[in-house]
Amino acid sequence: MRVPFIKMHGLGNDFVVLDARREAIPAVTSMIAARIADRRTGIGCDQLVILEPADAADFRMRILNADGGEVEACGNATRAVSMLHGASATIETAAGLLRAEPGNDGATVDMGIPRFEWQDIPLAYAMDTLAMPVGWDGLENPAAVNVGNPHVVFFVADCDAVPLESLGPTIEHDPLFPNRINVNVATVENRTRIRLRVWERGAGLTRACGTGACATAVAAMRRGLVDRSVEVKLPGGVLQIDWGQDERIAMTGPATESYRGTFEWDHFA
Known part of the structure; x- marks a missing residue:
C-alpha cells in the first residue's frame, strides 16, 4: 500500500x-x-x-x-x-x-491560555513555578509553563553558550517531570526581543519550537523582563508572540x- x-x-x-x-x-x-x-x-x-x-x-x-x-x-x-x-x-x-x-x-x-500551577505542568511535587528552587549544572531557578505541552525555561546571559545537547536530555528525564519536559534556554536582548534555544522532548535539539517560544515569552512577561508583545529569535528564524489581556497567546510565523x-x-x- x-x-x-x-x-x-x-x-x-x-x-x-x-x-x-x-x-x-x-x-x-x-x-x-x-x-x-x-x-x-x-x-x-x-x-x-x-x-x-x-x-x-x-x-x-x-x-x-x-x-x-x-x-x-x-x-x-x-x-x-x-x-x-x-x-x-x-x-x-x-x-x-x-x-x-x-x-x-x-x-x-x-495557542490558548497558559497554565502555571505545579500540578498542571505537571511537576512531581508542589513548588513555585515562576522561580523554581532547582538547578542542573549551572542552570538554575527556571520557570515552568504548560502551553498545551510542558516547558521549563531558564534565563541565561548567553543561551548559545549553554551545552544544551548534554543538559537537555538530563533535565527532560529528571524525576521532577513525570511526563518529561521541553527545555528552553533564553537570553533577553531587550524589552521586545528574546533569543532562544530548545531541547524538545522526544525530538532533541530543534531549530524552532513554537510552544517553546510561547512558554518562554510568557515566562519572561510574568517576570517583568519584556513587554506583552515580543519577537522570539530561534536558530531557524523569528516568531512573534503576543499575550493578550484576555490571557490568550497568539503566535505568528512562517x-x-x-x-x-x-x-x-x-x-x-
Missing part, C-alpha cells in the same frame, strides 16, 4: 504530514512513527503529523515526536497544517481546540511546504 505524504517545516522544525481526512490510513504506532521519522532509513522529521476528521472542529491533528511518543501540541505544526488547509480553521488536538488563521507566508495561531511524495507502508510497518 502506497501512502502519500507532505513534507513541511516551520523555521526548520520539520514534519511529515499524513492527511487522512478523506481517505483513511492504517493505524500509526509509535514504532512506525519512529521509523518514518528516522533521518537515515526513513523520510526524516522532528514530528509526524496525522490529520483526521473531527466532529467538533474542522479537523483533528495528532502529533508524534521522532522517538514515536505522542504529544499534546506543536505550534510550528499547527501553522504548517493551517497553510495546508488554506483557510481559517479550528483544529482539535490533545491539548484542546486551537484556532489558526493562514496568511501569505505563514499563519497566526491562538510555514513552508517542502515537497510531496509517497512511500510503501510495509517498509515501516
Whole structure:
C-alpha cells in the first residue's frame, strides 16, 4: 500500500504530514512513527503529523515526536497544517481546540491560555513555578509553563553558550517531570526581543519550537523582563508572540511546504 505524504517545516522544525481526512490510513504506532521519522532509513522529521476528521472542529491533528511518543501540541505544526488547509480553521488536538488563521507566508495561531500551577505542568511535587528552587549544572531557578505541552525555561546571559545537547536530555528525564519536559534556554536582548534555544522532548535539539517560544515569552512577561508583545529569535528564524489581556497567546510565523511524495507502508510497518 502506497501512502502519500507532505513534507513541511516551520523555521526548520520539520514534519511529515499524513492527511487522512478523506481517505483513511492504517493505524500509526509509535514504532512506525519512529521509523518514518528516522533521518537515515526513513523520510526524516522532528514530528509526524496525522490529520483526521473531527466532529467538533474542522479537523483533528495528532502529533508524534521522532522517538514515536505522542504529544499534546506543536505550534510550528499547527501553522504548517493551517497553510495546508488554506483557510481559517479550528483544529482539535490533545491539548484542546486551537484556532489558526493562514496568511501569505505563514499563519497566526491562538495557542490558548497558559497554565502555571505545579500540578498542571505537571511537576512531581508542589513548588513555585515562576522561580523554581532547582538547578542542573549551572542552570538554575527556571520557570515552568504548560502551553498545551510542558516547558521549563531558564534565563541565561548567553543561551548559545549553554551545552544544551548534554543538559537537555538530563533535565527532560529528571524525576521532577513525570511526563518529561521541553527545555528552553533564553537570553533577553531587550524589552521586545528574546533569543532562544530548545531541547524538545522526544525530538532533541530543534531549530524552532513554537510552544517553546510561547512558554518562554510568557515566562519572561510574568517576570517583568519584556513587554506583552515580543519577537522570539530561534536558530531557524523569528516568531512573534503576543499575550493578550484576555490571557490568550497568539503566535505568528512562517510555514513552508517542502515537497510531496509517497512511500510503501510495509517498509515501516
